[in-house]
Amino acid sequence: MGSKIGGNGESTLAEIEAAIASASMLLLAKKRRRDVSKFDGMKQKTIERMACIPGVNPSKTLSISSSSSSSYSNSNNLSFSWRAKADFEIARFWKRFPKISTVMATTQLNGLTSSDRRDEVMIAAKKSISNCLSETNLHLTIPALKSKSRGKVRDIYDGGDYLVLVTTDRQSAFDRVLASIPFKGQVLNDTSLWWFNQTQHIAPNAIIAVPDKNVTIAKKCSVFPVEFVVRGYVTGSTDTSLWTVYKNGTRNYCGNVLPEGMVKNERLPANIITPTTKAADHDVPITPYEIIQQGLMSQADYDEASQKALSLFKYGQHVALEHGLILVDTKYEFGKGPDGSVLLIDEVHTPDSSRYWIAHSYESCFQNGHEPENVDKEFLRLWFKDHCNPYMDKVLPDAPEELVTELAWRYVFLFETITKSRFQIPETTVKLFDLLLAKVRCRDCENCNTD
Incomplete structure (x- = not known):
């Protein structure tokens, strides 16, 4: 029988970290000596037992309360089906959303955007579409993980004084999940880790360890219920984007006075912060004055966090430009650590939290x-806005395979461009929760005995 972590229902941080890391090594080693059919049978029974079957398009249902309202309107046919469109429609789509340019400002960018590399990643992504990491349930197998909170992208497990954050492949926008993107969780985790390491001189962070490519262990913080959205340009397509509110006539947004006569995608005279509250169903713009008045943060904490956010963004823009990119906007989250210090949490400058443009064009x-x-x-985002009302429709159309694989490539492209390192395409289709389940839940295979 496989050994459980923490025989008395308690586990140390080292035990959980070791369990995650050793489970990966264990199953990969066994894969070489175990009969494939036997492994597949064990894996299938384990997955079915835990009801953790990932898919390219997780449930996209949405409950809309009668009090919900939105200024969004769309005259397009809401029953649009991508697969029913003819080839000329596909060509028209790619004309509107072109591939990443292969003409870059530096030799490094030329290499990273070569057709061979793009094709390699997209072929691998297409093969992995049916095996995305969409759901995890580690709290059912590790006693020390007391509970699970499911975010838009991350599954967060309470480990007492620390948190175990699993970055999934779920793709969110418009405050809901749209699809799952191959390799996304690993890319986000790797990208954030790189930026966390690069920005410690600006803002200390809550990271303790990264025992797996999809997993981060972090200090438990008292999280401020405010997201610090920093913007350098007037752009965007969502209801709370700066361009949307600007074109509708707003000239004082979240405490920032905006000049007249600006056009979409124009650079702002200076970087600004447009905070939002971390509401359960959607983010709500708020002013610094309202943050203090509502008791969401103290004046001192807000001043410190906002200063760190602006400094992080300025540094991020500098690094991005050195790599041929423009960091257009992003969001940061902060919390207070056990010692009262303000710590950077969640993620940093990822393609999920940030908007990037190609600088030279x-x-x-x-x-x-x-x-x-x-x-x-x-x-x-634009595709969904063209073909449905992503704020109000209870069920959304499936994201086209072409978009899913293209987005997988863009995530990898950004990671490789920023870090100047090559993303390692996963060689196995076995996912993190399968590895953990194989160690702590498998009862049928004597080779899983780790006592």
Whole structure:
């Protein structure tokens, strides 16, 4: 029988970290000597037992209360089906959302955007579409993990004085899950870790360890219920984006006075913070004055966090530009650690939390009224806005396979461009929760005995 972590229902941080790491090594080693059919049978029984079957398009149902309201309207046919469209429709789509340019400002970018690398990643992504990491249930197998909170992208487990954060492949926008993107969780975790390491001189963070490519162990903090959204340009497509509110006539947004005469995708005179509250169903813009008056943060904590946010963004813009990219906007989250210090948490400058444009073509696109070449999920947002009402429709159309694989490539492209390292495409289709389950829940295979 496989050994459980923490025989008395208690586990140390080292035990949990070791369990996650050793489970990965254990199953990969066994894979070489175990009969494939036997492994597949064990894996299937384990997955069925835990009801953790991942898929490319997780449930996209949404309950809308009678009090919900939205200024969004869309005259498009809501029953649109991508697969029913003819080839000329596909060609028209890719004309609107072009592939990432292969003409870059530096030799490094030329290499990273070569057709061979893009094809390699997209072929691998297509093969992995049916095996995305969409759900995890580690709290059912590790007694020390007391509870699970399911975020839009991360599954967060309470380990007492620390948290275990599993970054899944879920893709969110419009305050809901749209699809699952191959490799996304690993890319986000790797990208955040790189930025956390690079920005410690600006803001200390809550990271303790990263025992697996999809897992981060972090200090438990008292999280401020405010997201610090920092913007350098007037752009966006969501209801709370700066361009949406600006074109509707708003000139004082979240305490920032905006100049007249700006156009979409234009650079702001200075970087600004447009805070939002971390509401359960959607983010709500708020002013610094309201944050203090409502008791969401003290004046001192807000001043410190906002200063760190602006400094992080300025540094991020500098690093991005050195790598041929423009960091357009992003969001940061902060919390107070056990010692009372303000810590950076969650993620940093990932394609989920940030908008990136290709630097060398920005000016030309802007002057000609074209959308900048982007390396983020904006093109997926635009597709959903074109073909449904993502704020109000209870069920959304499936994301086209072409978009899913393209977004997987863009996430990898951003990681490789920023870090100057090559993303390791997973060689196995076995996911994290399968590895853990194989160690602590398998009762049928004597080779799983780790006593």
